[in-house]
Amino acid sequence: MPIYGLWVINKAGGLVYQRNFADGLAQLTSNEYLVLAGTLHGIHAITSRLSPIGSSSGAQVIEGETFKMTILLTATATKFVLLTSLSETTADAVLQKVYEIYSDAVMKNPFHTPEMPIRSEGFDTRITALIGNGS
Amino acid sequence: MAYSQPHSRVSVLSNSSTASSVEHFSPAASTTRFSLPTTPGLPSRVRPNIYDRNLTKTRIPEVSGAAFTFLFSEMVQYTQKRVSGINDLERRLNTLGYRIGTRVLELMVWRAESQSKAPKREIRFLPALMSIHTQVWRAVFGKPADAIEKSVENADEYMIIDNDPLIERYISVPKDMSQLSCSSFTAGIVEAVLDGLGFPARVTAHNTPTAQAPSRTTILIKLEKSVLEREEVLK
Structure with a gap:
């Protein structure tokens, strides 16, 4: 039940953090990741307006044949996306933990600029401790 | 009105x-x-x-750690916008800490000595250093510091070591500023306390990471000559 990858998308749709943890998905270039993140941002905006009865939280899980994508939207419109295998059941709990680590190691770090790519050693270390070592 | x-x-x-x-x-x-x-x-x-509120209360209400880290983060960002280099940044953080240290000392002495019949003041350096290590750290960070060391090479240098400084817990310093230690703020507090006790010194902070404690920090105290001379006389 591997976790393939983690993305963090800022409120403008830019990919600010991307990391792979296990093989199983096609390897993409960083540009392709940026495009995919932007596309997901657009899809998410559409899905949040699809509900016939007022507002909606937008897509939470997108499933494919070989993987599933769990999306956590925070109150500040940052999106955490976890790519896992279909049988993975802990994705929601892991995303909550990632959010917690993000608030601690990124938002409380004076050397991080909001909405910019995350280059914080503390964040990397704690994500490694949570999910495991990436390739 | x-x-x-x-x-x-x-x-x-x-x-x-x-x-x-x-x-x-x-x-x-x-x-x-x-x-x-x-x-x-x-x-x-x-x-x-x-x-x-009553100043002499021994049970001090705790402050939210998250609120403090956000405040400190803003202080560092504010300072960083107004300086040209790492040395300047550390000096300014030191100054900010100094303003806190003077107040910490005053409050601490009041809490410890105001009730006693024969209030005393530390006039020797080592007991003063011990009280910084335990009492000041406990008043400011809620725990004593981890160690005190004396420099082998220089007689006027002493070190206070904290294995996990509270103010740096969530700070990751970027690689191009690796000499920067945000504990300069703590160094400022120590400098003010020493100054207030009559031991003028220059206090700086340095990162000294170990495998077990990656954020280990050394607060280096370099005493002024007059202090050492007075210590000799008092012996």
């Missing part, structure tokens, strides 16, 4: 010293001070303002 006088701040201060505390902290009084609308159903006993 505060607005009818030319200096509203002065008038508020003089009010607080003369008015009885009950009257002063009633919701009505706070309305005139902050011009807030009176909220119906406000409890009649409002928590006293921090300036009016």
Whole structure:
């Protein structure tokens, strides 16, 4: 039940953090990741307006044949996306933990600029401790 | 009523010293001070303002760690925008800490000695250093520091070591600023306390990571010559 990858998308749709943890998905270039993140941002905006009865939280899980994508939207419109295998059941709990680590190691770090790519050693270390070592 | 006088701040201060505390902290009084609308159903006993609480309380209410880290993060960002280099940044953080240290010392001495019949003051350096290691650290960070060391090479250098400094817990310094230690703030506190006790010194902070404690920090104290000479005389 591997976790393939983690993305963090800022409120403008830019990919600010991307990391792979296990093989199983096609390897993409960083540009392709940026495009995919932007596309997901657009899809998410559409899905949040699809509900016939007022507002909606937008897509939470997108499933494919070989993987599933769990999306956590925070109150500040940052999106955490976890790519896992279909049988993975802990994705929601892991995303909550990632959010917690993000608030601690990124938002409380004076050397991080909001909405910019995350280059914080503390964040990397704690994500490694949570999910495991990436390739 | 505060607005009818030319200096509203002065008038508020003089009010607080003369008015009885009950009257002063009633919701009505706070309305005139902050011009807030009176909220119906406000409890009649409002928590006293921090300036009016008892100073000698031994049980000190705790401060939210998250709130403090956000505040400190903003302080570092604010400072960083106004400096040209790492040395300048550390010096400014040191200055900010210094302002806290003078107050910490005063409060600590008051809490420790005001009740005693024969209040005393540290005049030797080592006991003073010990009290910084335990009492100042406990008052500021809620735990004593991890170690005190004396430099082998230089007789005027002492070190206080903290394995996991509270203020740096969530800070990751970028690689191009790797010499920077945000504990310069703590160094400023220590410098102020030493100055206040009559041991002028230059205090700096340095990262000394180990495998077990990646954020281990050394606060280096370089005493002034006069202090060492006085220590010799007192021996």
